[in-house]
Amino acid sequence: ANTFRDCMATTFASQELPIIETIILTSSSSKYPQVLQSFQQNPRWLNSSSSTKPVAIVTPLHQSHIQAAILCTNKLGMHLRVRSGGHDYEGLSYLSTYTPPSPFVMIDLNQLRSIHINLAHETAWVQAGATLGELYYMISKASGVHGYPAGICPSVGVGGHISAGGFGTMLRKFGTAADHVVDAYLIDVNANILDRKSMGEDLFWAIRGGSATSFGIILAWKIKLVRVPPLVTGFNIQRTLEEGATMLINKWQHVAHKLHQDLFIRVVAQNHGGGELGLEAKDCIEMSWIQSTLYFAGYNKWDPAQVLLNRITTYKSSFKAKSDFVMDPIPEIGLQGIWKMLVREDALAMVIMDPYGGRMNEISEYETPFPHRKGNLYNIQYLVKWDDNSIEASNRHVNWMRMLYSYMTPYVSTSPRAAYANYRDLDLGRNQKHHIPNTSYLEASVWGFKYFKGNFKRLAQIKTRVDPNNFFRNEQSIPTLN
Ligand code: FDA
Incomplete structure (x- = not known):
């Protein structure tokens, strides 16, 4: 952890060092346990000895902090995990189950969550650390007749959610959240910031549903908003x-x-x-689209829309x-x-x-x-x-x-028995040999074809081209072809 901190310090000018000190938390920092646990949605591993925690947590305030963290972890032979909303079903954004343990740094994007709506173009730039609730709220502030077709739980992070598809009540009308991404900023393994044009259509295809965390760190998505009527109808009967x-x-x-x-x-x-x-x-109850997001999230449609801004789930x-x-x-x-x-x-x-x-x-x-x-x-x-x-x-x-x-x-479906990547399930298989040159496409195919079917091989080809040394890895990241 100290070598990582030293490496980060050498990357910045001396006047920035006080900031760098505050954004890096090592396990001896008093804030480390609270930050580690604050956004983790599933407390299943609290008493488990089978997972390892990050050697350091970085809470970047600026993209340059992420770029430095990528360069330093890469140089020190560690790997990175990135957390946006912390809803990963198996905790892979903040824990690792690799044996033998492989030291890693966690980037927590909680502080990078600005949202800019451009109503004239019916688009929005959303930083990866924002939640669905924050996005829905901001859309509703700008327009009563626009929405975004994504998941039902407001505390889900857009960083992970859109990376693997993302769907909710507007699935049948508009498709998945990833179907409405029109541009993105991604930081790659060389710490370059790429947009759609500079990353090329292949990589842009891969990050929209193919587990973006295997290819880099999403800084922000540019999404196309959809038109919704001023009133929609909901019902809930037992x-x-x-x-x-x-x-x-x-x-x-x-x-x-x-x-x-x-x-x-x-x-x-x-x-x-x-x-x-x-x-x-x-x-049947008539309500605005934003009220419907409250209603389906378990609130009353009359509750103030600000409840969608609660990032922390009190009961877990x-x-x-x-x-x-x-x-x-x-x-x-x-x-x-x-x-x-x-x-x-x-x-x-x-x-x-x-x-x-x-x-x-x-x-x-x-x-x-x-x-x-x-x-x-x-x-x-x-x-x-x-x-x-x-x-x-x-x-x-x-x-x-x-x-x-x-x-x-x-x-249910067979050959493969398909599964949804956002409902991550490590029972389907995991990358055991996670270090190059030992990653195994064959081993990963067991779970990869279930999540991505005929797209899995193309994802592995793109991975091989953009991250040949498998820096961005976890137990179910896309492997290189070998
Ligand atoms: P988290 O931060 O844990 O990240 C999940 C994965 O994405 C990790 O592998 C992480 O490293 C990676 N990642 C995160 N940020 C990244 C970034 N900026 N760049 C690259 N990789 C990044 N799904 C759905 O489709 N519809 C729904 O209605 C719901 N509802 C729901 C409710 C609840 C209570 C939970 C716990 C989960 C859901 N989900 C869901 C599933 C959800 O879509 C899935 O868990 C997402 O991956 C969560 O994204 P987060 O950013 O919150 O998680």
């Missing part, structure tokens, strides 16, 4: 099994992907309470998630088996089903690295959350999740 939930979900599977693309009907099946369909006019519980894509309706008997699995779990467990179709059918699976397009009826996210941070509890809940995933095998 049905139990006794009220015929199975039959309704079965019907939903056959129609949800075919409905008009203005309609997005998500199903959340859970063991504590339940959600389903059987809609009446009285269930450990969780494990997995994902699947469904291409043919699951028979009723199969659905009933899911409910049986849900009641066997004592912690809060959910099966979240998001319909595809609509605009997603019109975009080719090679257009961006996010390949899950035509042919998918819906995406499933399996989620289990618990509060007891003991290793025993963690193992029990994770094992239950693995059993549910195994149960689902006959009902």
